[in-house]
Amino acid sequence: MVVKQISRKITVFQGRTAPEEALLVGYGALIEALGLRLPLPTVLTLVSSKKRVYNTPEWRVLSSSYAPDDTLYGHLVFALKYEGINLLFFKKLFERVEKSTIESWIKSEPLGQYSRRIWFLYEWLLQQNLDMPDLKGGNYVLLIDEKLQYASSVSVNSSRHRIKNNLTGTVNFCPLIFKTDKLEAFINENLSEKTSSVIKDIHKDILLRTSVFLMLKDSKASFTIEGETPTHNRAIRWGRAIGQAGRNPLSTKELLRLQQAVIENSRFVKLGYREQGGFIGEHDRTTGEPIPEHISARWQDIKPLMDGLLETASMLEENQFNPVLTAAEIAFGFIFIHPFVDGNGRIHRYIVHHLLSKMNFTPQGIIFPVSAAILERIDDYRNVLESFSHPLLDFIEWKKTPDNNIEVLNSTIDFYRYFDATLMAEFLFECVDFTITKVIPQEVDYIQKFDAMKIWLDNEFQMPDKTIALLVRFLEQGNGKFSKRAKENELPPLKEKEIEEIEEKYAFYFEK
Numbered sequence: 001m002v003v004k005q006i007s008r009k010i011t012v013f014q015g016r017t018a019p020e021e022a023l024l025v026g027y028g029a030l031i032e033a034l035g036l037r038l039p040l041p042t043v044l045t046l047v048s049s050k051k052r053v054y055n056t057p058e059w060r061v062l063s064s065s066y067a068p069d070d071t072l073y074g075h076l077v078f079a080l081k082y083e084g085i086n087l088l089f090f091k092k093l094f095e096r097v098e099k100s101t102i103e104s105w106i107k108s109e110p111l112g113q114y115s116r117r118i119w120f121l122y123e124w125l126l127q128q129n130l131d132m133p134d135l136k137g138g139n140y141v142l143l144i145d146e147k148l149q150y151a152s153s154v155s156v157n158s159s160r161h162r163i164k165n166n167l168t169g170t171v172n173f174c175p176l177i178f179k180t181d182k183l184e185a186f187i188n189e190n191l192s193e194k195t196s197s198v199i200k201d202i203h204k205d206i207l208l209r210t211s212v213f214l215m216l217k218d219s220k221a222s223f224t225i226e227g228e229t230p231t232h233n234r235a236i237r238w239g240r241a242i243g244q245a246g247r248n249p250l251s252t253k254e255l256l257r258l259q260q261a262v263i264e265n266s267r268f269v270k271l272g273y274r275e276q277g278g279f280i281g282e283h284d285r286t287t288g289e290p291i292p293e294h295i296s297a298r299w300q301d302i303k304p305l306m307d308g309l310l311e312t313a314s315m316l317e318e319n320q321f322n323p324v325l326t327a328a329e330i331a332f333g334f335i336f337i338h339p340f341v342d343g344n345g346r347i348h349r350y351i352v353h354h355l356l357s358k359m360n361f362t363p364q365g366i367i368f369p370v371s372a373a374i375l376e377r378i379d380d381y382r383n384v385l386e387s388f389s390h391p392l393l394d395f396i397e398w399k400k401t402p403d404n405n406i407e408v409l410n411s412t413i414d415f416y417r418y419f420d421a422t423l424m425a426e427f428l429f430e431c432v433d434f435t436i437t438k439v440i441p442q443e444v445d446y447i448q449k450f451d452a453m454k455i456w457l458d459n460e461f462q463m464p465d466k467t468i469a470l471l472v473r474f475l476e477q478g479n480g481k482f483s484k485r486a487k488e489n490e491l492p493p494l495k496e497k498e499i500e501e502i503e504e505k506y507a508f509y510f511e512k
Helices: 026-034 072-082 087-096 099-108 113-126 181-189 191-199 204-225 232-243 252-263 299-318 323-337 344-358 370-376 378-395 413-417 422-461 465-477 484-490 496-510
Strands: 008-013 016-025 044-048 059-063 156-158 163-165 279-283 290-295 398-400 406-408
Touching: 008 026, 016 026, 016 059, 026 044, 026 072, 026 087, 072 099, 072 113, 087 113, 087 413, 099 113, 113 163, 181 191, 181 422, 191 422, 204 232, 204 344, 204 370, 204 422, 232 252, 232 344, 252 299, 252 344, 290 378, 290 398, 290 406, 299 323, 299 344, 299 413, 323 344, 323 378, 323 413, 323 422, 344 370, 370 378, 370 422, 378 422, 422 465, 422 496, 465 484, 465 496
Parallel strands: 044 059
Antiparallel strands: 008 016, 016 044, 156 163, 279 290, 398 406
């Protein structure tokens, strides 16, 4: 393949406004020059004529001294060196570029670290060998540059390429996460130890009751996120399921068990992996035609995708990869695949609980109410989901089915295998931090205040627990005051002075 020009000067590129007129290089330039059908990387790279280097949320700007040779190989080397590994890009590239071209690159620099990375990626992604002999010498090179992206601490040597494979997944499912200042700050803060510090002085009885309340809080929040209002018993049952997170290995059988726990009544929902198309969105009110916001993986691809996801989860757990990064890759991978007709959202959030517990991030007996934290930041959550879903819509071909579902017409499996999970990881870390610093302390504080109020009511009136709970609930609803209706119809026989005294004590315990 001959491409005469790769890079060009831009001020706007596919809807993105550049911070200055500069030369588009690396992945962005290659995607355009080759006409590759895939979403753009979150950050694109420019080479400026000005002697300065800086970053914005969408752009990496380098000085002219960084400019690559304006050839396919020159831009590939540049991308690997400064932009990290983009597996989806390389899969699309290898499907587009002739095998002989790739072999010529490797033959020109057989011991070059970047040519060896390209060689390894070709044979790993396509599961077929190039017509090249095994290398006989040369130092081993890490595949993932750990200055740019998070890598597995356990690598597998490929003697053929003299490459150490430190990818955080398998060929069937391998999202990658870039190192960012935000993620590095969270990791260095050691949130697991921070949790232990928060709860270390809390009495075991208080901690146990806090955990029970948190499970119910998280269960209700998870239903609310899905736009449902469950019965109290249904919320309790799902809360119990959340409380068991981490006990059973993550497997197809376990996911099917969880789906049954979520759905309960399967009269109108076929349980198990989908055997039809799937999307999230609306239907046109007039025609009933689907208007997708997210298109799920083709149902024919669900089993290989889910097998790959579960295999990667097991690998990351065994290799002791960071638990929050693991949860981001696996849980968001699950929701993007959307393997079930219904119940995906709650199981997606359950997977976060499961991995944080199984990988010993959360202290024993404590469940992080991740759904409650997500509900507090629901707009950010939607934005993170849409950062994956919306760009894909331009690359998925589909048609309407007779029942107003969708049927995907082109190959899309790689979109769900090889995505950038950086934004998902940052969001999940923020939720975990919010849980540790806000949700758990607030719940503990509430229980301690409730207990103090209960002891006073017991001493003064010898009230049963049920009545105490009722009084406190009325005071909460009335911002510290009993409503007229409560006084007339709901309260136990109390004198006006006693009612005022109870309101004063509530203010003393709960509002200080």
